[in-house]
Amino acid sequence: MADAEADSAAGLESLFDNVDSDNDxxxxxxxxxxxxxxxxxATAVEDVERLQSLATEHNLSVIAHGxxxxxxxxxxxxxxxLALDLSGLDQxxxxxxxxxxxxxxxxMTLAExxxxxxxxxxxxxxxxxxxxxxxxxxxxxxxRGGLRRNSFGxxxxxxxGMRMVKADGTAIKGGGKVVKNVSGYDLPKLFAGxxxxxGVIVEVTLKLRPQPASDQIVALNAPSFESALAAARAAARAAxxxxxxxxxSAEAAANAHDLGARLLHDQPAILLRANGLETAASEVxxxxxxxxxxxGLDGPERTTSAIVETxxxxxxxxxxxxEACVRLRLGxxxxxxxxxxxxxxxxxxxxxxxIAAADSGLMxxxxxxxxxxxxxxxxxxxxxxxxxxxxxxxxxxLKRAVDVWGPAGPGARLMHNVxxxxxxxxxxxxxxxxxxI
Numbered sequence: 001m002a003d004a005e006a007d008s009a010a011g012l013e014s015l016f017d018n019v020d021s022d023n024d025x026x027x028x029x030x031x032x033x034x035x036x037x038x039x040x041x042a043t044a045v046e047d048v049e050r051l052q053s054l055a056t057e058h059n060l061s062v063i064a065h066g067x068x069x070x071x072x073x074x075x076x077x078x079x080x081x082l083a084l085d086l087s088g089l090d091q092x093x094x095x096x097x098x099x100x101x102x103x104x105x106x107x108m109t110l111a112e113x114x115x116x117x118x119x120x121x122x123x124x125x126x127x128x129x130x131x132x133x134x135x136x137x138x139x140x141x142x143x144r145g146g147l148r149r150n151s152f153g154x155x156x157x158x159x160x161g162m163r164m165v166k167a168d169g170t171a172i173k174g175g176g177k178v179v180k181n182v183s184g185y186d187l188p189k190l191f192a193g194x195x196x197x198x199g200v201i202v203e204v205t206l207k208l209r210p211q212p213a214s215d216q217i218v219a220l221n222a223p224s225f226e227s228a229l230a231a232a233r234a235a236a237r238a239a240x241x242x243x244x245x246x247x248x249s250a251e252a253a254a255n256a257h258d259l260g261a262r263l264l265h266d267q268p269a270i271l272l273r274a275n276g277l278e279t280a281a282s283e284v285x286x287x288x289x290x291x292x293x294x295x296g297l298d299g300p301e302r303t304t305s306a307i308v309e310t311x312x313x314x315x316x317x318x319x320x321x322x323e324a325c326v327r328l329r330l331g332x333x334x335x336x337x338x339x340x341x342x343x344x345x346x347x348x349x350x351x352x353x354x355i356a357a358a359d360s361g362l363m364x365x366x367x368x369x370x371x372x373x374x375x376x377x378x379x380x381x382x383x384x385x386x387x388x389x390x391x392x393x394x395x396x397x398l399k400r401a402v403d404v405w406g407p408a409g410p411g412a413r414l415m416h417n418v419x420x421x422x423x424x425x426x427x428x429x430x431x432x433x434x435x436x437i
Contacts, residue, residue, distance in 0.1 A: 011054045016040050016047060018088075029083035031063060031432075032076040032396055039083035045105075045163070045171065045202045051084055052200065053169030061427045062167075064200045066107060066135030069128075069319060070142055072327075072393035074195060074432035075404055086137055089202060092116060094177060101160065103177055103205040106137025122208045125152040129319040131312065137201040143193025146315055148273075150236075150334075150360035151243045155192050161205030162188035164198075167423040177205050190418070196429045197437050198422040214278035215307045217244075218285055220292060221299045222268040225249040225354045229338055231295040232270045232358035236334060238291035239284050242359060244273030244311065249354035251366075252317055259313035259320065263302040270297070270358075271314060273307075317355055318364060325352065325366040326394035332387035334361040340385050347378055364392070372402035379406055408435035 012019045020026060020039040029039050042048050055062050060081040065071075067087070089105035090112070096102070097120040104113060110124070110131040117123050127146025128134045140162070145154035161175030164187070174187025191198055222228035228247040236245045247270050248256065254266035264271070270292065274284040289301065304310050321327040332340055337356055344365055345351065353366035375398075379389050391404035408415070412435045419426070419437050431437075 011058070012038055012040060012051075012082075015050050015054065018043070026083070028068070029063075029065060029085070031071055031080060032399065034077055034080040036063070036080050036083040038081075039085055041085040041088050043088040045089070045165070048084065048086070048089075048165045048200050048202055049169045049171055051082070051169075052165055052167055055082060055427055056168040056425060059425055059427065061430050062200075063429050063432075064137075064141075064196050066138030066141075067109060067130065067133035069130045069134045070138065073142065074429075075436065076396060076399055076431070077429065078431035078436075084200065086200070086202070087135065089137075090135075093203060094205075096177075097122065099178060100208040100210075101177060101205060102208060103161065103203060104136055105203055106140075106201045107135050110134050110136060110139060117208060118211070121211050123211050124158060124206055125209050126155060126158065127152060127311075127315050129316045131315075136204050136206075140188075140192045140201055140204055141194065141196045143195075145360075146318060147246055147355075147357045147360075147362065148244045149362065150245075150357065156189045158206045158208075159188045159192055159204060160207050162191060162201060163203035164191055165200045165202055167199065167425065167428050171202075172199070173203075175205060195433045197419060197433045199428065212275035212277075212281070214281045215243075215275040216273065216281050216285055217263075217304060217307055217310055218272045218289065219263045219269055219302045220297050221265070222247075222270060222297055225268045226338070226341065227296060228268045228270050229341060229354075229356055229358060231292045231297045232272075232356065233334065233337060234291040234295040235270070235272060235288035236359035239274070239288035240359075241274070241276075241280075241284050242272060242288055243275050244271065245288070245357065245359040246271045246314060247354075247356045247358055248314070248317075249352075251353040252355045255320060255353070256313045256317055259316050260306075261310045261313035262306070263304045263310060264314075271310075273311060314355075317353075321366055321393055322352075325368055326370050326398065327392040328365045328367065328370070329390045329392045330363040330365070330382070330387055332361045332382070332385055334359060336385040336387065337361055337363060340382060340387050343381055343385075344378065347374055347381075370394075370398070372398065375402050403435075405434045 018041040086107040089107035093103040163173045232247040253264040274281040356363040
């Protein structure tokens with residue numbers, strides 16, 4: 001094994017100019033306290049191909065990195081030899097404004113992409129925390145929609161093409177560069193949400209939207225998070241075309257204020273967003289506000305012209321957890337949110353921060369601590385509510401004691417078979433995904 005490591009180290013040094021072996025610098029690539037032996041920063045797709053070929057030859061495990069915004073997600077890796085930094089792959093490959101499509105390398109950040117598209121009055125309808133750092137490859141690898149997923153969906157809904165590098169260094173691609181139906185397997189949607197376990201995403205092609213003519217936000221305080229959630233649910237039912245409908249606890253609202261949402265304070269609140277033609281957006285908000293008033297919120301309405309800054313501050317809360325806290329993520333049918341919230345309150349009376357997307361059924365909860373038995377009990381009790389509870393971040397001891405993803409269900413065998421086809425040695429992100437994949 002020592003000889004193999006020496007050979008692989010020599011191979012890295014000969015193949016790449018940008019190899020980092022300094023332990024202090026390598027710590028920025030640590031995942032659940034595991035620090036890689038070396039890191040390589042790719043500046044071309046060929047770098048990824050060479051690295052993966054070498055990793056397969058020497059059976060070295062690899063974890064790909066983009067903006068490193070979601071390193072806490074998943075189970076602790078079984079092993080970790082090499083960090084593959086994709087932030088150097090940050091170029092626009094092809095852009096067709098008239099077709100509303102763009103192809104970019106995986107290391108481009110979401111913020112940089114949006115700035116590029118804004119020059120043509122276009123944008124990519126995705127919500128993601130820390131969008132100044134989050135890369136398109138990482139967003140697609142995680143594959144989840146944000147607090148506006150009811151309106152926007154997730155990365156799969158905007159992907160039309162992808163270029164990937166398999167574990168053995170073979171480059172493959174799926175989809176295309178135009179918005180149309182294609183025959184064959186939809187590899188981009190398979191890779192989206194696979195957490196880097198099937199291959200390394202190096203390029204994505206996305207469909208776009210024109211920027212809305214009007215974008216409006218309204219916030220109202222509530223006496224409690226429970227009343228904020230009830231009012232937000234009423235708004236979501238009354239105005240299904242809302243572009244965002246979020247309920248926040250007092251601590252969550254205060255944290256969002258500190259991050260830039262100045263119209264929120266240290267009180268429970270709801271935040272409503274609508275966009276489109278000005279008359280249409282105004283009517284959607286009016287419908288929502290009538291429902292909010294009927295639900296019992298009678299405080300003043302607050303608006304702002306800082307739409308992007310305000311919403312991004314709230315979106316950043318998804319990954320803004322105090323180091324000492326455990327972050328839980330719950331997804332379930334929106335109508336079941338109030339019942340699920342009461343259940344979690346009973347089992348987690350010390351919960352400090354609550355965030356709920358009332359139109360999509362997504363909720364985040366921060367709690368100072370939770371044990372494995374409580375997590376298992378909650379998952380059982382949430383079953384009748386069709387709820388799925390995951391541990392987004394927490395101490396290593398907890399992640400070793402309970403599966404952060406929850407039971408894999410009947411699809412586990414199929415997922416393992418797919419993993420075997422794409423990564424037979426199990427060297428990509430080993431052990432971090434569902435059911436230890």
